[in-house]
Amino acid sequence: MEEGVKVVGFWPSPYSQKVIWALKQKGVAYDYIEEDLSNKSQLLMKSNPVYKKIPVLLHGGKPIAESSVILEYIEETWPQNPLLPKEAYERASARFWIQFGAEKGPTFGSLFTSTAGEEQDKAAKDALEVLKILEEQGLGNNKFFGGDSINLVDLALGWLAHWFQCIEELVEIKLIEPTTLPRLHAWVENFNQVPVIHENLPDKKRLLAHMKSIREMSISAK
Amino acid sequence: MEEQKSEAVLIGTWRSPYCQRVELALKVKGIPYEFIEEDLSNKSELLLSYNPVHKKVPVLVHKGKPIAESLVILEYIDEQWGDSPKLLPEDPYERAKVRFWANFYDQKIMPATLPIIMSKGREQEKAIDDMNELLREFEDGMKRDFPGKFDFDDSQNLGFLDIVVATYAGNYKAFNEAVAVAMSPEKTPQFWSWVNALKEHPLIKETLPPHDKLVAKMREKFYGQTTNV
Helix, strand or coil, X not given: CCCCEEEEECCCCHHHHHHHHHHHHCCCCCEEEECCCCCCCHHHHHHCCCXXXXXXXXXXXXXXXXXHHHHHHHHHHCCCXXXXXXXXXXXXXXXXXXXXXXXXXXXXXXXXXXXXXXXXXXXXXXXXHHHHHHHHHHHCCCCECCECCCCHHXXXXXXXXXXXXXXXXXXXXXXXXXCCCHHHHHHHHHHHHCHHHHCCCCCHHHHXXXXXXXXXXXXXXX | CHHHHCCEEXXXXXXXXXXXXXXXXXXXXXXXXEEEXXXXXXXXXXXXXXXXXXXXXXXXXXXXXXXXXXXXXXXXXXXXXXXXXXXXXXXXXXHHHHHHHHHHHHHHHHHHHHHHXXXXXXXXXXXXXXXXXXXXXXXXXXXXXXXXXXXXXXXXXXXXXHHHHHHHHCXXXXXXXXXXXXXXXXXXXXXXXXXXXXXXXXXXXXXXXXXXHHHHHHHHHHHCCCCCC
């Protein structure tokens, strides 16, 4: 008997979206609780006292925080439609790329909050380097990071297939292009066509407006 | 082919806590391995070919295939040699808690050392206060999530978090001497008594670097001071 699964999330966050994708991919029913981050709930404060951040997964009342930890928990608890390879070495490789993606967050953050000039040129160059590594050494000639089908690495990097386009639009620099990063560009298209992903993306216009205001706040705070 | 399976090579440095984590995991599991000491100021072709993305140690090479990133390596070791003492618990929720705190340690506590090293006077005092707050958070977390964690005795098997913490905090004496600080251990007494208990574990005792050698290396690395040891 399935004990209640709850996801505490925030609609524009790629971190909470990853958790939703994993649960949906495995056909796990859950209740979604939208958190107002400007007025954090008792539930959030109690379930994630250390970081007070979303996403949090609650399973039978037990809370798990940090999206990478949540994804591994989901994979271990609901083994159907596996999102990690069976073989130990391939699993290690998948975890390596998930960690790589997480570590490089600040690189893209710098691009997101950059304004035109030297700072932005450098940020774009750094971001492009990361994307090249992902394409050449992570993806290779595969359709997905998971091979023929998506796995946790695709989910962890899934923000590049939707949120990153908003960043590109806001800074007016296109990095993932068919001429510069053909395989990664193809991955973006393929990823967005996976039914679970396609049906679970925040509205692009609404997201763009939200990210625009975040960017403006960050820039004015500098 | 048991012999084939144990072909493990660890590329690392004697002073890196991340490398010591891997050594400890291999030792806990009783896996024979070859240690290749890397000169990070002059990185070898071997390292660059095995870890082209980060060019860092540790790298575990097993049956010719490289794995990088210490926590990823630890999980690999636990899975690959699944039938010897387990580093991670079996239950998914318990595993999630271990991973959460290992991440907290690596992402919050370890980087908080740098400001202590790099600053002086009031700034350094603040950096130490910040670190103690993080250690308090960690201590509270251990008590909340792993009751009995601090009742560690050295006849126990080392687990994932024991390895993550001992390889870094276990060198506190050398750190305090090299950086000439007092860390106020009375602020998180249970954390430090746990660390001291861990340091008595035979495998940790033999794996942590020798004190004087580490002090000299830290002084050299942090402040460019060279001494004759």
